[in-house]
Amino acid sequence: MSVLEIDRLSKSYGSRAALTGTSFEVRAGEIFGFVGSNGAGKTTTMRIVLGVLAGDGGEVRWDGRPIDADLRRRIGYMPEERGLYPRMKVGEQLTYLARLYGMDAATARASMERWTDTLGIAERRDDEVVKLSLGNQQRVQLAAALVHEPELLVLDEPFSGLDPVAVDVMSEVLRERAAAGVPVLFSSHQLELVERLCDRVGIIAAGRMVEVGAIDELRRHEVPRWRVDGEPAAAWAPGLAGVRVLAETGTTTVVELAAGSEQAVLAAALAAGPVREFALERPSLTELYRDVVTASNGTEVPA
Amino acid sequence: MSAWTIIRLVAAREIRVKFTSRSYLLATGSMLAAVVLGGVLINVVDSSDPLKVGLTPQTSSVADAVTSLSGKGDVETKDVADEAAGKRQVRDGDLDALLTGTPDRLAVVVNKDLDPKLESVFTAIAQQQALSAQIEGLGGDPEKVASSLLSAVPKVTQLDPAETDGGKVVAAYIVGILIFLGLVTAGQLVAQGVVEEKTSRVVELLLATISPWQLMAGKVLGIGVVGLTQIAVVVAGGAGTASILGLVDTSELNLGATAISAIGWFLIGFTTYALALAGLAALVSRQEEVSSVISPVIMLMTLPYVVGVSIGTWEPDNPLVVWLSRIPFCSPLVMPIRIAGGGVPAWDVLLAVGLSLAIIPVLVWVAGRLYSNAVLQTGDRVKLLQAFRADRG
Numbered sequence: 231m232s233v234l235e236i237d238r239l240s241k242s243y244g245s246r247a248a249l250t251g252t253s254f255e256v257r258a259g260e261i262f263g264f265v266g267s268n269g270a271g272k273t274t275t276m277r278i279v280l281g282v283l284a285g286d287g288g289e290v291r292w293d294g295r296p297i298d299a300d301l302r303r304r305i306g307y308m309p310e311e312r313g314l315y316p317r318m319k320v321g322e323q324l325t326y327l328a329r330l331y332g333m334d335a336a337t338a339r340a341s342m343e344r345w346t347d348t349l350g351i352a353e354r355r356d357d358e359v360v361k362l363s364l365g366n367q368q369r370v371q372l373a374a375a376l377v378h379e380p381e382l383l384v385l386d387e388p389f390s391g392l393d394p395v396a397v398d399v400m401s402e403v404l405r406e407r408a409a410a411g412v413p414v415l416f417s418s419h420q421l422e423l424v425e426r427l428c429d430r431v432g433i434i435a436a437g438r439m440v441e442v443g444a445i446d447e448l449r450r451h452e453v454p455r456w457r458v459d460g461e462p463a464a465a466w467a468p469g470l471a472g473v474r475v476l477a478e479t480g481t482t483t484v485v486e487l488a489a490g491s492e493q494a495v496l497a498a499a500l501a502a503g504p505v506r507e508f509a510l511e512r513p514s515l516t517e518l519y520r521d522v523v524t525a526s527n528g529t530e531v532p533a
Numbered sequence: 534m535s536a537w538t539i540i541r542l543v544a545a546r547e548i549r550v551k552f553t554s555r556s557y558l559l560a561t562g563s564m565l566a567a568v569v570l571g572g573v574l575i576n577v578v579d580s581s582d583p584l585k586v587g588l589t590p591q592t593s594s595v596a597d598a599v600t601s602l603s604g605k606g607d608v609e610t611k612d613v614a615d616e617a618a619g620k621r622q623v624r625d626g627d628l629d630a631l632l633t634g635t636p637d638r639l640a641v642v643v644n645k646d647l648d649p650k651l652e653s654v655f656t657a658i659a660q661q662q663a664l665s666a667q668i669e670g671l672g673g674d675p676e677k678v679a680s681s682l683l684s685a686v687p688k689v690t691q692l693d694p695a696e697t698d699g700g701k702v703v704a705a706y707i708v709g710i711l712i713f714l715g716l717v718t719a720g721q722l723v724a725q726g727v728v729e730e731k732t733s734r735v736v737e738l739l740l741a742t743i744s745p746w747q748l749m750a751g752k753v754l755g756i757g758v759v760g761l762t763q764i765a766v767v768v769a770g771g772a773g774t775a776s777i778l779g780l781v782d783t784s785e786l787n788l789g790a791t792a793i794s795a796i797g798w799f800l801i802g803f804t805t806y807a808l809a810l811a812g813l814a815a816l817v818s819r820q821e822e823v824s825s826v827i828s829p830v831i832m833l834m835t836l837p838y839v840v841g842v843s844i845g846t847w848e849p850d851n852p853l854v855v856w857l858s859r860i861p862f863c864s865p866l867v868m869p870i871r872i873a874g875g876g877v878p879a880w881d882v883l884l885a886v887g888l889s890l891a892i893i894p895v896l897v898w899v900a901g902r903l904y905s906n907a908v909l910q911t912g913d914r915v916k917l918l919q920a921f922r923a924d925r926g
Contacts, residue, residue, distance in 0.1 A: 280741040282909055299744065303534070307741045311911070313734025318550065329542050331742050332534040374738060 232258045232293050234279070234382055234413050239288035241274055241437075248274045249437040251288070256382075256413040256430075261404055263428035264417040265515075267523060271437040272417040273310045276386050279415075280307050292382065303331050306380030308388050312371050314359045320346065320370050321355035324377045331378035338377070345373040349399060365393050372400060376407070383407060385416040389423060401427055425515040433519060435526040441518070449512045456492055458483045458499050459507035466502035470495060484511055539743050543751025544758065551722065551759040560718060561763045565770045568707065572774035575703070583609045584648055587619040587631040595636050595658055603654045616642075630655075637662045698875075700784025704775075705846040705873035708795045711767055712869055713838040716802050717831060719760030721823075723807045724814035726752055727908070728823050731815070736908055745905035753807045757800070764799045768792045785875060794872040794882075801889045802865025805896060806830060812900030815907040816915045825914075837863035841870045849874035855881075861889045 234256040241249040249271045256262040264272050277283035279290050281302055290297045315323055321342055328338035346352045349369045354362055359370060368391055375385060383404070389397055404427065408414050418424050424431060425445060433441040441448055455476065460466075463475045463483040472488035473495060487495055492508075499505050513521075551557045586599055588610055596610045611628065613619035619631040623644050630651050634640040639659050641647060647655075665675035730736040730748075739748055772792045775781050781788060813826040837857045845854040849871045858867040858877075864885040871877045899921070907920040 277737075282737055282740050303742050305741070307738065309734065309737040309741075311734040311737060313736065313738050315729075315735050316733050322549075326542070326546055327738070330539065330739065 232381060232411070232413060234415065235289075235291040235294075236275060236279065237289045237291060239275060239278055239285050239290070241271075241278065241283070241285045247437055249278075249285070249288075252434065252437060252439055253288075254432045254439055254442045256415045258413055259408050259411045260429045261408045261414045261416070261427055263424035263431040264415060264434065265419070265421060265424055265431060265519060266417075266434035270434045272434060273386055274437075275434070276307075276310075276384050276415070276417065279384055280305065282309075303378075304381045306375035306378065306383045306385075308371055308375040308385040310386040312367065314367070314370060314374065316360035317358050319356055319358055320351065320362070323359060324370070324373055327374050328377040331380075333378055341377050341379060342373075345377050348403065349373050364391055365396050368392055369396060369399075372403070376403070381412055383412055383414040383416070385414070387418060388416050389418055389420055397423070421515045421519055431515065433522050435523050438526070440522045440526050445515065448518055449515065451486070451511070451513065453486045454489055454492070455484055455486050455511035456495065457507065457509050457511045458485060458495070458505060460499045460505035461503035466495075466498040470498055481506075536747055539747045540751040540754060543743070543748055544755030547726065547752055547755025548758055551756065557759065557763070561766055564711070564714065564763070564767045568711075568767055568771035569774045571707075572771065572778055572780055575780055576778040583607055584629045584651055585627065586610050586651065587613045587622055587628040589613060589616050589619055589631070589633050591635050592632040592639065595632065595639070598658050598661070599632075599654060602657050603650065607650065608654065637666060698784050698786065700781040700786040701874050702846050704781070704786050704788075704791050705849070705870045706842055707771055708768075708791060708873045709838065709842040709846065709866070709870045711764060711771075712795060712799050712802060712866060713834065713842075715760055715764040715767075715799050716806055716834060716865070718763070719756055719803055720806045720810050720830065720834075721827060722756045722759065723753060724810045724823050724827050725820070726756065727811050727814035727904075728817060728820055731818050731908060731911060732820060734911070740909065745908055746901045748908075749811050749901060749904045753804070753811055757803050757807065760803055761796070761800060765796055768795050786873070787875065791869075791873045795869045798865045798869040801886065804893055805862055805865065805889060806834065808893070808896040808900040812903035813917075815904040816917065816920055818911045818914070822914060833862060834866060837866040841867040845870040846874070849876065859885045859888060861892045864889055 236252060236254050236256075239249045239252045240247070252271060252275055254262075264275070266272050274283065278285040279297065281297065281299070292301050295301065318326075324342040324346065325335075325338045328341050329335065333341065342355075343352070346355055349372060351362075351366055351369050351373070354366060354370075359367060362370065372385075372388060375383065385404075388400055388404075392400060401423070404414050404416070408429075428445060430442070430444050431448065432439050459482045462481075463478055463485070467473055467475055467483070467485065470487075470491075472491055474486045476484045476486055478484075485495065496505065496508050499508070584603075584607065586608060588596055588599075590612070593612050596612075599608060599610050613622060613628075613631070616631070616633050619628065619633070620642055622628040623631050623642055626644070629643070629648055631642040632639055632655070633642060639655060639662070641651075641655055661679065664678070668675045668678050727749075730739070736748070769792070772788050776788060810827065810830055813830065814823060817823065817826055840853060840857055844851050845858075845867055848854065854867060854871065857863040858871050859881070868877075868882065868885050872882065903917070903920050906923050907915040910920075
């Protein structure tokens with residue numbers, strides 16, 4: 231099973247600490263969403279994994295082995311700063327990159343053809359990259375990360391600048407790669423997308439991982455919250471032990487209650503009148519993100 | 534995958550891109566055209582038309598004497614029907630002179646003046662005829678006397694052979710200019726290539742799989758092949774033109790040795806300058822800034838180049854030329870000019886080659902360090918010392 235372990239990485243640029251003991255792991259077949267505000271340390275972490283930046287401390291391991299040049303050749307990388315030879319043809323460029331990653335000429339060519347087909351840029355193979363639209367250049371960039379059949383994907387903001395169709399194509403590719411057992415690490419500011427796509431997420435703030443876990447685990451309040459769509463809270467809530475009304479909008483009431491007391495609350499609400507909805511209230515990733523980032527920075531951060 | 538495989542892949546890309554680039558093909562084509570046309574032009578200017586001498590049926594027997602006395606290809610003879618026809622041709626300018634009369638009593642018809650060269654030839658023939666008549670009268674063998682006369686030439690010792698060998702001077706010029714142009718062109722390709730990868734950020738993608746020194750080495754190797762091809766094509770074109778047209782037949786110039794030294798010194802010079810430029814170009818991130826790193830290096834090339842072509846071509850033994858031809862960075866631009874001039878001792882060439890080769894490992898180390906440290910730093914220009922000291926990251 232291939233596992234990417236990021237172990238206590240640290241990195242400073244002059245006096246500014248970019249990473250302070252960042253640790254997490256990405257498991258085989260898992261899509262891991264890496265979120266955090268600008269400058270939190272996502273790109274720095276990814277660049278250290280790829281060896282284009284040297285960390286000050288800590289280690290990156292893959293299957294327990296520190297990552298070296300040979301292992302790196304099996305990673306597919308999409309840098310934050312997109313980069314391709316602008317005046318080189320799409321097909322030639324992808325074939326060249328695949329060969330740099332160690333594929334022989336015939337395999338490289340076949341793989342280039344397959345990925346340009348998959349990503350819908352087959353008819354642009356003979357065009358120079360600079361002639362393509364930004365969205366298509368982005369697809370070529372993803373193809374560049376995939377063309378050598380990597381066993382690990384590290385993608386920095388793969389969704390930025392994509393149109394909705396391209397987002398779907400890209401999501402599908404990531405899901406398909408993960409299903410093939412490839413660990414996928416990607417960063418994004420599009421939290422709804424991360425929530426939809428990822429198995430696990432890590433939230434980084436000021437160079438430190440503040441939350442790491444499965445989405446469902448993270449999207450849980452310490453004290454469970456329930457949403458009740460029925461009679462106003464005043465008609466049933468008072469008198470129930472351990473129940474706190476948090477908000478009321480229209481006919482919907484959000485209450486915080488002790489674990490295990492939800493049946494008693496439902497019964498009380500039903501006794502007061504019809505209940506149209508009774509459900510566990512889960513915070514969205516966006517809310518969660520705001521909470522943890524605000525807490526760790528002490529400032530308001532836009533998602 | 535071995536380092537060599539990677540370097541070869543990188544080099545192959547450079548070669549493919551440059552060989553298909555219009556500007557490269559255009560530059561090589563125009564340099565080739567320049568040396569070939571130059572050769573043809575020299576040939577035309579050099580070989581003025583031979584003088585034409587008309588011979589009447591009575592004087593046609595002296596044809597051999599005229600051509601053999603006048604030296605190779607300078608005078609042509611032409612038989613005319615009779616004296617009147619010959620005179621007409623002289624008047625029309627088709628003939629420079631017409632020989633009439635009989636072999637032992639020659640008369641010359643010219644339009645205005647008799648060419649001094651022809652005059653001496655005709656005088657010699659007349660004298661020979663007179664001499665033969667006298668010898669025969671004395672009972673001797675005129676043939677024998679003629680041959681012993683021909684071999685009676687005084688030996689000449691030149692105390693100051695000031696006569697410059699035109700072929701060598703021209704070859705030295707051409708070699709000097711070609712190497713300079715070749716080095717400037719190829720050096721610029723290296724610098725632009727490095728900055729192009731930085732500007733387009735593709736370098737980050739590349740360095741995620743290969744190491745900086747492999748990328749640099751592949752680039753230098755690939756552009757080296759490209760530049761070498763260019764100079765080899767032009768040198769071969771020039772040498773071929775010269776040998777086909779017989780431009781250097783009268784010169785002591787060793788065409789083969791000059792061509793090989795030009796190509797060899799281009800290689801040494803390219804390696805030296807390409808490494809320096811690759812290291813320096815990694816410091817900047819924008820194409821506009823490339824010139825700021827290239828110009829000091831081109832200045833460094835210009836000095837020995839100017840000394841080489843302005844002094845070295847005429848005075849290959851000038852002390853400044855001799856010393857510059859030994860110093861690394863200068864020798865590739867000066868030594869081939871001296872070699873074209875001839876007479877450079879083997880030890881001198883070996884010394885120059887040895888010194889240049891000796892600094893290459895140092896350059897590889899310095900350039901590799903600058904390149905690795907600076908190539909991923911985009912934005913402002915990286916300071917030289919900072920790039921030299923800092924380790925990557």
